[in-house]
Amino acid sequence: MKKILLLFIIFPTLALAGSDDIKKSGFLKKPISTKVDKLEIIEPKNKIIIIFNHGQSSNDSKKKDKCTWIGNVRNMASLIGQKVNGKEIMVYNFCTNHLEGDQMLEKYPLWHKKYVGPYKGKHKLEKRVDANIKLIEQLVSMGVPKKQIIVTGHSCGGLMTLMLFAKHPNAAGGGISFNQACFGKISKKYKAAKVGPEAALESFKKKKPGPSVVRQSQIDEIKRSKNLPLLAFTHPKDSYEGLLSDWLDEIPGLERIIISEDYTINGQKCFKEHSNEKEPVKDGHRMDHATCFQYYNPKILDYISSRI
Numbered sequence: 001m002k003k004i005l006l007l008f009i010i011f012p013t014l015a016l017a018g019s020d021d022i023k024k025s026g027f028l029k030k031p032i033s034t035k036v037d038k039l040e041i042i043e044p045k046n047k048i049i050i051i052f053n054h055g056q057s058s059n060d061s062k063k064k065d066k067c068t069w070i071g072n073v074r075n076m077a078s079l080i081g082q083k084v085n086g087k088e089i090m091v092y093n094f095c096t097n098h099l100e101g102d103q104m105l106e107k108y109p110l111w112h113k114k115y116v117g118p119y120k121g122k123h124k125l126e127k128r129v130d131a132n133i134k135l136i137e138q139l140v141s142m143g144v145p146k147k148q149i150i151v152t153g154h155s156c157g158g159l160m161t162l163m164l165f166a167k168h169p170n171a172a173g174g175g176i177s178f179n180q181a182c183f184g185k186i187s188k189k190y191k192a193a194k195v196g197p198e199a200a201l202e203s204f205k206k207k208k209p210g211p212s213v214v215r216q217s218q219i220d221e222i223k224r225s226k227n228l229p230l231l232a233f234t235h236p237k238d239s240y241e242g243l244l245s246d247w248l249d250e251i252p253g254l255e256r257i258i259i260s261e262d263y264t265i266n267g268q269k270c271f272k273e274h275s276n277e278k279e280p281v282k283d284g285h286r287m288d289h290a291t292c293f294q295y296y297n298p299k300i301l302d303y304i305s306s307r308i
Contacts, residue, residue, distance in 0.1 A: 019034075020034065020069040020070040020071060020274060021034060021067070021068075021069050022034050022036065022067055022068050022069060022070065022073065022095075023065055023066075023067050023095070024036055024067070024093075024095060025039075025067075025092070025093060025094050025095045026038060026039065026092070026093060027039070027090055027091065027092050027093075028052075028076065028077045028080060028091045028092070028093050029077070029080075030077055030080040030081060031077075032070050032073065032074055032077040033070070034070065036093055039092070039138070039142075041090070041139075041142055041143070041144065044139075044142050044143035044144040045143055045144070045145060046086070046087055046088060047087060047088055047089075047090050047144060047148065048084060048087045048088065048089045048090070048148045048149075048150065048304060049090050049091075049092055049139055049144055049148065049149050049150070050076060050079065050089060050090070050091045050092065050152055051092050051132065051135060051136075051149065051150070051152065051172075052068075052073055052076050052091055052092065052093050052094060052152050052153065052154075052157070053094055053096070053128065053132065053151070053152065053153030053154070053156075053157030053158075053160055053161060054067055054068035054072060054093070054094075054095065054096075054097065054153070054154065054155075054156075054157050055068075055072070055153075055155030055156045055157055055158075056124070056156040056157075056182065059110065059111065059124070059156070059182055059183060059184075059211065060100070060101035060103060060104055060109065060110045060111070060123060060124045061100055061101070061104050061109070061124075062097065062098050062099060062100035062104075062124075063097045063098075064097075064098055066097045067093070067095035067097055068093060068095070070274075071272050071273060071274060071289050072154060072289055073091070073093055074273060074289070074291065075288060075289070075290075075291070075293050075294055075297075076091050076152065077091055078294055078297065079091060079297065079300070079301070082301065084301055084304050084305045084308065085305055085308060087148060087308060089304075092135075094131070094132065094135060096128045096131045096132075099124055099127045099128060099131065100124060100127075101119075101121070101122065101123045101124040101125075101126075101127070102119075102120055102121025102122050103115070103119050103120055103121065103123070105121075106120055110123075110210055110211055110214065111208070111210075111211060112210075115210040116209055116210050117209075117210050117213050117214070118213075119210075119213075119214055119217075123214060123218075125156065125159060125160045125163055125182060125218065128156075128157075128160045129160060129164045129167060129168075132151060132160070132164055132171075133164070133168060133171060136149055136151075136171055136172055145308075146171075146172060146173065147172075147173040147307065147308050148173055148308050149172040149173055150172065150173055150174050150175065150176065150304055150307065151164060151165075151172050151174075151175040151176075152175065152176040152177070152178070153176075153177060153178065153180075154178040154179060154288060154289075155178070155179055155180070155181050155182065155240070155285065156181065156182035157178075158177035158178050158179055158181070158232070159177070159180040159181060159182045159218065160182075161175045161176070161177045161180075161230070162175070162177050162222045162228070162230065162232070163218060163221065163222060165225070165228055165230060166221050166222040166224070166225045166228065169225065169227070169228070173304075173307040173308050174229065174230065174231075174303065174304065174306075174307035175230045175231075176230065176231040176232075176233070176300065176303065177230060177231070177232040177233065178233045178288040179233060179234060179235060179238050179240070179241070179284070179285050179287070179288055180232065180234070180241060180245070180248075181238065181240035181241040181285065182215075183204075183208075183211050183212075183214075183215045184211075185239040185240050186200065186201070186204050186240060186241060186244060187200065187238060187239055187240060187241055187242045187243045188239035188240075188242075189204075189239075190203040190204050190207075192242070192244060193243060197243055197244050197246070200243070200244065201244065219247055223250055223251060225251055225252070225253075226252060227252050227253040228251050228252065228253045228254045229253040229254070229307070230253070230254050230255070231254075231255050231257065231299075231300070231303050232245075232248050232254055232255070232256045232257070233256075233259055233287075233288060234248065234256060234257070234258055234259065235259045235260065235284030235285070235287045236258065236261060236284065237261075237262070237263070237283065237284035238283065238284035238285040238287075239283050239284070239285055240285050242284050242285070255303075257296070257299070259284070259287045259288070259293070259296075260287070263280065263281045263282070263284070263287070264292070265287075265290075265292040265293065265295045265296075266292075266295050268292045269292070270287060270290035270291075270292040270293070271290055271291060271292070272286060272289050272290055272291075273291055
């Protein structure tokens with residue numbers, strides 16, 4: 001008993017580990033919890049379904065039993081129950097981390113030092129696109145009008161959202177990307193603030209030629225879109241793609257919103273909320289997790305209103 005008590009005193013976070021984890025797909029509750037509701041919809045024609053796509057801890061490999069956590073979806077959950085044009089919002093957390101890119105089955109996976117391309121088969125993000133399309137089709141078959149489905153995502157889920165509408169422009173009513181990224185902390189690691197975006201990307205290409213080519217091919221496909229009426233939130237202090245996101249400005253129809261220049265929004269210091277504490281935001285990549293980000297809820301609701 002003494003040993004167990006001592007372990008708890010030295011490592012108190014071990015007792016809380018995983019307490020915020022949401023491991024299953026389903027409709028989020030309000031107030032937010034780790035439990036989700038089944039895919040059941042009453043009066044589907046009077047509902048707006050926001051599909052939320054999580055980020056990834058790895059670019060192309062599968063991670064079983066890993067989906068998201070309360071802090072990641074808290075702001076999306078704050079929209080639950082609100083009405084837009086008389087339609088009520090529901091938020092569906094979509095877990096797809098069990099998917100794996102085809103290159104992972106090859107001798108040299110995408111991030112192997114000897115991998116130089118070309119990519120064989122479908123990348124994990126492409127498979128997540130396919131999974132979202134199937135979910136949208138299922139929702140439509142249940143009676144939800146397609147225009148009342150909004151696809152959203154954070155980080156890798158944000159990049160996937162952009163990819164989905166580039167490939168399937170009429171798949172749903174609209175889409176929102178939050179801090180799109182899926183290839184590591186390129187902006188910070190390759191010192192984009194000091195050397196500039198082009199030099200940072202060149203260094204990334206020299207260090208990781210294979211992933212660099214895949215990243216650019218995904219961006220190029222998005223940029224070929226003739227009209228992409230989406231919202232995309234970015235932050236310059238995002239360690240992943242913060243200073244490498246100007247390409248979004250080249251996409252017709254897309255509205256890019258720079259969240260802020262620091263870790264405040266509208267003069268309010270930003271914190272991430274966990275089950276038992278608040279933590280100051282120290283990376284712009286997490287700004288859409290901070291409760292201060294709800295400042296943008298009216299903007300998000302206005303966007304949804306314009307799309308349904």
